[in-house]
Amino acid sequence: MLRRLRDVMVQDVDTQTRLDRIVAQIGTTMVADVCSIYLRRGDGSLELFATEGLVRDAVHRTRLKAGEGLVGLVAEGVEPISLADAPKHHRFSYRPETGEDPFQSFLGVPVLRSGRVVGVLVVQNRYARIYDDDEIEALQLIATVLAEIVSVEDLTGALFEFQIKPTTPETLKGRAYSRGLASGKALLHDPDVEPTRYLSDDPIAEELKLDSALQTLRLGLAALLAGDVQTLGGTSYEVLETFHLLSQDRSWERRLRDGVKNGLTAEASVEQVRSEHRARMSNAKDGYIRDRLHDLEELDNRLLRHLSGNSADRNEIFEESILVARDIGPAELLEYGRGKIKAILLEEGSPSSHAAIVAKAMGVPMIGQLPNLLSRVESGDTIIVDGNEGQAYLRPDPMVATALKLRFDEQSAEQRLFTATKDAPSQTLDGQSIQLFINAGLAIDLEQIETTGAHGVGLYRTEFQFMIADSLPRLDAQTALYTEALDLAKGHPVTFRTLDLGGDKVAAYMPTEREENPSMGWRALRMGLDRPGLSRYQLRALVRAAEGRLLRIMFPLVAVVDEFYRARELLEKELAWARSNGRQGPSVVKVGAMIEAPAMAWDTATLAKEADFLSIGTNDLMQFFFAADRGTAKVADRYDILSRPALTFLQHIRDAAGDTPISICGEHAGRPLEAMAMIGLGYRSLSMPASGIGPVKRMLMSLNGEAFAKHLKQLLQKGDENIRQTLKKYAKTNNVILE
Ligand code: PEP
Ligand code: MG
Numbered sequence: 001m002l003r004r005l006r007d008v009m010v011q012d013v014d015t016q017t018r019l020d021r022i023v024a025q026i027g028t029t030m031v032a033d034v035c036s037i038y039l040r041r042g043d044g045s046l047e048l049f050a051t052e053g054l055v056r057d058a059v060h061r062t063r064l065k066a067g068e069g070l071v072g073l074v075a076e077g078v079e080p081i082s083l084a085d086a087p088k089h090h091r092f093s094y095r096p097e098t099g100e101d102p103f104q105s106f107l108g109v110p111v112l113r114s115g116r117v118v119g120v121l122v123v124q125n126r127y128a129r130i131y132d133d134d135e136i137e138a139l140q141l142i143a144t145v146l147a148e149i150v151s152v153e154d155l156t157g158a159l160f161e162f163q164i165k166p167t168t169p170e171t172l173k174g175r176a177y178s179r180g181l182a183s184g185k186a187l188l189h190d191p192d193v194e195p196t197r198y199l200s201d202d203p204i205a206e207e208l209k210l211d212s213a214l215q216t217l218r219l220g221l222a223a224l225l226a227g228d229v230q231t232l233g234g235t236s237y238e239v240l241e242t243f244h245l246l247s248q249d250r251s252w253e254r255r256l257r258d259g260v261k262n263g264l265t266a267e268a269s270v271e272q273v274r275s276e277h278r279a280r281m282s283n284a285k286d287g288y289i290r291d292r293l294h295d296l297e298e299l300d301n302r303l304l305r306h307l308s309g310n311s312a313d314r315n316e317i318f319e320e321s322i323l324v325a326r327d328i329g330p331a332e333l334l335e336y337g338r339g340k341i342k343a344i345l346l347e348e349g350s351p352s353s354h355a356a357i358v359a360k361a362m363g364v365p366m367i368g369q370l371p372n373l374l375s376r377v378e379s380g381d382t383i384i385v386d387g388n389e390g391q392a393y394l395r396p397d398p399m400v401a402t403a404l405k406l407r408f409d410e411q412s413a414e415q416r417l418f419t420a421t422k423d424a425p426s427q428t429l430d431g432q433s434i435q436l437f438i439n440a441g442l443a444i445d446l447e448q449i450e451t452t453g454a455h456g457v458g459l460y461r462t463e464f465q466f467m468i469a470d471s472l473p474r475l476d477a478q479t480a481l482y483t484e485a486l487d488l489a490k491g492h493p494v495t496f497r498t499l500d501l502g503g504d505k506v507a508a509y510m511p512t513e514r515e516e517n518p519s520m521g522w523r524a525l526r527m528g529l530d531r532p533g534l535s536r537y538q539l540r541a542l543v544r545a546a547e548g549r550l551l552r553i554m555f556p557l558v559a560v561v562d563e564f565y566r567a568r569e570l571l572e573k574e575l576a577w578a579r580s581n582g583r584q585g586p587s588v589v590k591v592g593a594m595i596e597a598p599a600m601a602w603d604t605a606t607l608a609k610e611a612d613f614l615s616i617g618t619n620d621l622m623q624f625f626f627a628a629d630r631g632t633a634k635v636a637d638r639y640d641i642l643s644r645p646a647l648t649f650l651q652h653i654r655d656a657a658g659d660t661p662i663s664i665c666g667e668h669a670g671r672p673l674e675a676m677a678m679i680g681l682g683y684r685s686l687s688m689p690a691s692g693i694g695p696v697k698r699m700l701m702s703l704n705g706e707a708f709a710k711h712l713k714q715l716l717q718k719g720d721e722n723i724r725q726t727l728k729k730y731a732k733t734n735n736v737i738l739e
Contacts, residue, residue, distance in 0.1 A: 001029045001138065002263035005145055006199050018149070019050035026142060027052040030135060032123035034103055038064070038071050039111075039119040039150065042168055046071050046120060048098070053124065055099040062095055069093030074108035075117045078279040080136050082107045084128045104128040109139045113147040114192060115278025115297075115375055121146060141262050144272040148198045169397045172370045174345075175637070176390035177356040179691055180365035181408050182343035183401075184320030186381040188374075189328060193304045195267035203261055210256060210266040213306040217299075218247050242295050243302075252296070256303075267307050274300035282372050294326075322383045326374060330354035330505060331467045333362075343385035345392050347373040350636035352619040352667050354504050358464070360667070360689035361441045363448075367392055369633055418694025422453030426697055428705035434679060436697060437495075437687035439665060441465075443481060446488035448690035453697075456492035458687020459554075459615065459665040460485060462538065463500050466507045472534075475541055482545030493552055495592065495615070495687075496542055498535065498567070500524045500556040504631055519620070519629065524557035524596075529566055539574040546586040554592035554615055561606050564593045568610075594665075595653060596620035604656035614657055615687070616650070618666025625649060641668050642677055642724040648716055654682045663687055672699035672738045673727055679705060680712035695739075702737045 008021045019037055027035035034053030038046040044066030048059050067076050073091045074081050086092055086106035103124040111119035121143045123131075131139075200206040221244040246252065252273070259269025274297055281293035320342050323333075327348040333355050344359050349368030359366035365387025377383070377394060384393040384404050388411075393400055427433045437458025438448050442465075449456060465473055465481055473481070485494055502523020506512055515521035528535040542553060555567045568591050578585045592613040595601055598621065608614060618641060619630055625646060628635040640646065654662065663685035668674040670692025676699055678686060688696065711730060720726050731738050 001025075001142065002145065002199055004029070005142065009149055009199075016050070020052075022146065022149070023050045023052040026121075026123065026139075030123050030139070031125075033126045034122070034124035036122045036124075037111075037119060037146065038122065040075065040117060046075060049119070051098075053103075055097060058095070058098040062098055064093065064095075069095075070106055071108055071120045071122060074110055074120045074122075076283075078110050078112070078117055078276070078283055080107065080109040080140060082131045082136060084130050086124070102126055105131070107131040107136065107139060109136070109143045110279065111143045111147045111150070112272075112275035112279050113150070114194075115275050115282065117279055118147055118150060137258060138262070141259060141264060141272070144259075144264065144268060144275070145198055147275075148268075167395065169400065170376055170394045172345075172373060172376065172392045172394065174367040174370035174373075174390050174392065175351060176365070176387050177349065177351045177353075177368050178344075178359040178364065178366035178387055178689070180343070180363070180387045181385065181404070181411050182320075182322065182365050182387070183382070183384040183404075183408075184322045184342040185318040186324050186377045186379055186383055187318060187321035187341075188377070188379050189323055189325035189332070190301070191379055193267075193301070193308045195265060195271045195304070196308070197265045198268040200260070200263055200265045200268075203263060206260045206264075206266045206269075207257065209307065210260055210269070213266065213303055214247070214253065214256075216306050217303050218244070220302075221247055243299055246295055246299050252299075267304060270300055270304045270307065274304065278375065282375050318380070322385060324373060324377050324383075328355050330358045330464075331507070333358045334464065334468045343367075343383075343387065345370055345373060345377075345383070345385065347371070348633050350631050350633045352623070352630040352636060354631075357439075357461075357619075357667065357689075358441070360670075360691060361439070361445055361461075361464070363691060415694070418698070419451070421694070421697055421701065422451070424697075424701065426453075426455075426700065428679070428700050428703045430704050430706050432679070432705040433684065434700050435663075435685040436693050437663070437665075437685065438690040438693060439687055440485075440494075440690075443484050443488060445690065446485055446494075448693075449489060449492050452690050452693035454492075454690070454693050456489060457485075457494040458663055458685070459617075460494055460496045461500065462496055462498060463505050463507075466499065466501060467505060469507070469509075471509050472507070475537060478538060478541035479544045482542050486545055486549060493550060495552040495554055497554050497556055497594065498525070499528055499538055502527050519623065519631070525555045525563055525567055526557070528555070528570075529563060532570055535567070535570050536574055539571050540577070543571075543574050543578050543585060544583070546589075547584050548587055550588045550590070551586035552590045552592065552613075554594055554613070556594045556617065557596045557620065558593040558607070559597040559599050561600075561603055561610065564607060564610060596624070598624050598649075601649065601653050601656075604653050605658065608657045608660035608662075611660060613661040613663070615663045615665045616653060618650075618664060618668045621666070622646065622668075640724055641674060642727060644716060644720075644723065647677065647681065647712075647723065650678070650683075651681050651716070661685065670696060672696055673724070673731065675699060676703060676708065676731065676736065676738075677712065677727060679703065680709045682709070698737050699731075702735060704734065708734075708736075 004025050023035040023037060036051040036054055037049045039049045040046055046064045048062040064072050070091055083089055083106045085104055103126055105125040105128055108120050108122040110117045111121055224240050225244055255273050256269050259272055260266055277293050277297040281290055284290045321340050323341050323344045325346055327346055341364055343364050344366040346368040347370055356366055365385050367390050381395050384396050426436055435455045437456050438454045439459040440446060440457045441461040501507055503519040558564045575585055590612040592615055593607055593611045594615050594617045596617040622641055623630040626639040628639055630636050664678050664683050665687035669686040670688030672695050675686055675696045
């Protein structure tokens with residue numbers, strides 16, 4: 001059958017004739033009275049494109065609305081439907097123009113291309129009969145080849161206007177993780193590999209190819225699981241374990257083998273299975289099933305890459321790229337570097353994940369939780385990203401593009417406004433001074449001190465450098481980096497946070513162990529104390545870099561005071577070592593601790609007596625406080641920092657810190673409303689992504705600090721349940737500028 005189809009494919013005829021011949025061919029081979037091809041138009045309707053057995057005149061006239069009839073049901077369910085008595089089915093839709101009534105049995109399969117239903121292939125018989133599994137499979141196989149024919153014809157610009165690839169404008173609404181506007185072309189993080197050939201000349205050779213690819217895939221996964229090889233970006237052990245298990249799945253393998261045995265190339269057979277998984281995934285309501293289909297699809301992708309031999313290939317990076325991914329780890333994102341990536345769109349993702357932090361550090365907008373993003377974007381599509389509203393405009397029409405251009409201009413005007421206020425004193429209307437700092441992670445971020453008028457760097461995430469390096473940065477490299485950071489800061493203070501690796505921040509070259517809860521696992525200072533060699537190395541580099549200048553160091557995730565003592569001891573040893581080696585050492589050393597574990601919050605007063613300063617990492621503190629993982633989309637922003645439990649907790653910490661300087665350095669500090677609340681609680685120092693400085697400064701310059709603090713105090717005592725709303729209202733009535 002496939003051989004005959006191939007003959008039809010190479011004939012030099014127009015598309016319509018080709019389709020007519022195909023349906024005739026299928027009808028004969030499957031001993032069916034009817035064979036029809038329905039193709040999907042841009043509006044989701046299914047149009048009869050060719051038929052053998054139905055009234056010819058109905059071709060291009062019969063159009064079924066999305067979801068209409070049995071054909072619509074096949075498209076909707078993305079699964080074959082086989083019925084011995086079709087007219088009895090409640091979804092049967094009668095179309096007199098097709099002359100359909102005498103046909104009893106019905107078999108319809110979806111025509112899938114890259115996981116999208118592009119049509120439905122149907123056979124019908126006059127008398128009631130049951131189509132067996134072999135027939136269903138054969139028709140699915142033909143549908144795979146048909147999808148290819150149709151898309152090739154489409155590319156050569158034949159008579160079709162229907163959608164193989166999405167071409168119409170679409171607007172997707174997600175959640176804004178990093179603000180800003182950008183436009184560019186879609187760059188798929190994990191681009192699909194498309195088969196180059198569909199029909200095989202030699203099924204035995206294809207099966208051998210498939211065998212070898214399966215073996216390579218399984219061995220590769222086993223090696224990853226055994227820890228012999230490291231993955232970049234930290235594909236978790238559980239995910240690898242699932243892939244490994246699924247790769248042993250017999251029914252998956254059988255489906256692949258059947259395709260090859262029946263005349264598809266190995267690649268086409270994988271593509272067929274992948275398309276089914278993907279199409280079913282975008283339909284699945286159940287989260288568990290979606291996840292499994294997602295895993296299967298990922299496995300199909302890996303296999304297809306092995307088959308096409310370009311496992312390491314990244315696709316072309318455009319000058320102005322909008323990176324599109326299901327999800328992405330911070331290390332992978334850093335790998336792309338700054339410059340060409342103008343924005344990031346994710347189907348999943350979460351707002352205080354480290355990838356979002358990296359995006360903010362890179363100064364690029366990021367939107368997450370965009371539904372079915374991957375199946376709606378093709379590589380190279382034009383996209384406009386509005387990171388302020390959380391909207392992504394795919395293939396926008398020129399009018400929308402112009403309107404958005406206006407917004408871009410407004411943004412630049414706003415930016416200019418921020419630039420104008422950058423030198424104004426950072427104080428509230430009633431004269432309370434508030435220090436604003438930026439969070440940084442790469443030397444290049446330091447330019448932002450000047451552009452924003454910030455006081456300095458309140459949080460320098462030193463681990464970023466470790467995450468982008470191929471091997472552990474040596475002492476000289478670390479010293480050079482910290483020196484550069486201090487130089488670029490031009491006398492403004494820089495608070496270096498010591499290594500916070502672990503959790504989702506992995507360095508490709510550092511061995512990792514499987515953990516149930518990595519963010520509560522062996523990370524940050526815990527790792528630092530257990531690996532004093534690594535810590536002292538870093539502290540030595542910092543001490544060297546700060547010779548003759550102020551050195552501010554803080555330790556992450558201090559859970560009990562003792563950890564702080566031990567960490568400080570390591571630093572003191574390094575300072576002593578520098579002195580004994582005749583080095584000048586820093587002019588002043590200030591040692592701080594981050595409050596990120598609730599336990600530490602309840603012993604803040606003790607810590608405050610020991611530390612020179614404190615800083616609250618609200619990203620971590622809130623995830624532990626609410627027991628809601630910051631990296632899991634479904635729970636990451638489920639609870640509100642502007643709620644009574646969180647605010648009273650933060651009030652307690654503020655009070656317990658007494659006169660010891662204390663700042664807030666989580667992402668919340670960069671949002672005007674949240675920053676307003678922090679000021680109301682008595683915090684006088686905030687460190688945030690550089691993009692937050694302008695809006696936060698504008699907010700505080702329009703705020704009467706004392707009056708608001710009183711209001712907030714009362715609010716926390718009252719039973720007000722929606723503090724966020726009440727605060728918004730307060731801002732509005734009192735002309736505090738939030739937007
Ligand atoms: C935090 O947890 O709030 C913090 C600032 O540290 P990081 O986001 O790097 O974990
Ligand atoms: Mg943290």
